[in-house]
Amino acid sequence: MSRVPPPPALPRDLPPPIDPTKTHVVREFTIDDYPLTTCRIDPTGTYVVAGAEDFQIYRWPIAGPASARTVLRGHNSWVRSFDFSPDGQWLYSGGYDDRIGVWPLFDPNPAPARMVVAHDGWVRWIRTSPDGRLLASCGNDNLLKVWDTQTWELVREFKGHQRYPYAVVFHPDGKRLASFDLMGVLKEWDLASGKTTRQWEAKFMWGFDQKFRADMGGARDLRFSPDGKHLAVAGLTEVTNAFAGTHKPLVLLVDWETGKFQKKFRIDGRGAAWGIRFHPAGFLVGSGAPSGALWFWKDDKEKPFHTTGLSGGGRAIDLTPDGRQAAVAQIDRKLVIVQFTAKVG
């Protein structure tokens, strides 16, 4: 009698596949007293850095332990934006003290190599060019600026936003920039000429509070897909009472080739989307506040196909280079590392 051979066994050390519905927290790094403002993971996947309301930057090895924390001191206000040189050797920080910090990330105790006075008012956002030679910033002087990352000389200024630009990002082709301001104005800029080449008005991501005569809107994160075909804008919509924070989270997906607003990803409940990433497995993952959660979207469905609850509202999210994990900077003083797979063991 013949017997059917059993299927070959999976190697015991094969990592479980990416499955957002199995997302779980694998590590937590907590600081004393102060909520976190943002976070990033360096391109080598070695470190995670976070800004906090105590003006300091915290660095942990992403694999832990929490005790391996290093504190980077140099800013005199909150840091809301980070980026890196492509090789991960340099960390750049944008602060509400008007300055860009330049830090040797792999130094045992990094001290700022430079503190560049970049804007008249807060530096709201910074982003490195794909080749790492340039860094774009935007600030409360309503300007975008592009800096040479070797000399830190100003390469070009971009004028055109009438209200605060909240975020700026290089297109993956390295020749264009996108920026998004308080009023929901999205601009595409030509790096060489400094001119606006396209402009959109995403007014649904802005609201004017008639009672208090105040504007509320802007991007809390801005991210191109790796192929440059899409831009994701994390923010808010349906502002009914700006001063009470009565609005809803929204992530806008823009088809960058056609210029069409392709999708508005929505989340039930109050708050704003504070972070968004294109995952290499083909879905979008976002975080937001005030309630803590990770939202997962794919295809053309407006609502998330999965939501993972977190202990505190998220101010930013970033992925590890292999896409298996993400870091979330939370209001409850925790930097959490989540894994998009089933638990092992």
Add this chain to the structure above:
Amino acid sequence: MRRDHGCRRADHEFSRRGFLATGAAAGVAGLASPAVSKQLRKGQKRVLQIYLQGGVSQLESWDPKPGTRYGGPFRAIPTSVPGMHICELLPHTAQRMHLLSIVRGINLKTNSHHDGRLFMEMGRRSGSFPYVGSIAAKHLTPANAPLPGYLHITTRGLTDNTNAFLDARHAQLKLAGPKVPDNLIRPDALTVQAARRSGELLKRLNRRFSGRGGQKAFTDSYNASFEMAEKLMARRDLFEGKPDPKDLQRYGSHPFGRNCLLARTLLENGATVVKVTHHGYDTHAENFNFHLEQLGEFDNTFCMLLDDLHQSGLLENTLVMVMSEFGRTPKINVRYGRDHWGTAWSIAVGGHGLVPGAIVGATNKEGTEVSEREVDGGHLFHTYLQALGLDSTANHDLGGRTVPIGDPTRSPIKELLA
């Protein structure tokens, strides 16, 4: 730190009396000679009240705590007074702090918009008492004043019974901005003579109504409304015409800039108490972005007004207050907001009768408690009136019944009085 989001709708509505005062005009054109205004400028004491409605954050204005647990993202900057620092959101004001003083130890023991506003205005925690503006208007407005004694420029309504038991003539008259108040213009079909006869008839009817047992308060209120309207009609010129472009450039073309320009015009032309409300400080969310916007607007405009009063000499006779109904919580909430906080906050004052360049009171390191020289609305009320040379310990005489003007359990902040 209790959160109180209960901003009741009634707090934001126009009062009936205020409406009557602005809307009941159909009277007689009076005359206010420029010579009278000029004379008034010399000695008349005045009040300029800037009300930052909703509760400006003390940490983002007069009592910054950068680098502390609840300090927020803004830095402190030096001022024209050595050793005095205020928030970087007030760079222009910082250069003029030698004209102002800061009271940093206010504890109202309430986090309610309504209760805080009344305490700051009446000097009493509860009850119905006249606002400081009504008392100043009563005692400081000359009999032949060309304008109503107490004018409030505001783009939104707040329910105010400012005169309480005082004569309705001392009530606040609300102006919606630098435009001729609604219904002030006499219809073409109504001649001046006819309007005058109509007004006199109304007064006679009111006297008869009161004399036959009618409620005097009603007729007083109506008469006061007509008197105010008459005065405003006579000075329509103050509201008409376009502002000087240079002034607009200095003050800003936004509503607060235009309202402060009107305040300057009114003070220069004989108004006794002028209050300007700057709305938009109730920042339960995005406190830092909103203060960036609101104080950016306030700082430059207020300083232009202060400069003009100073340069014209009016500041010598004008008590200036920059106040709110409370401050904002040190704790930053999950929406980057600060909530209502009457426990440890600040105001700025200056001008007539006050020591400039002083800091009175203090809060602890994190701004969560008053640590030195705690005061409340009662102390401030006495201080304002005594700075104006009025005896705040005297009584209102209500036809045989007396009511203390200031809360007898409170006293002025003597170190602030010049």
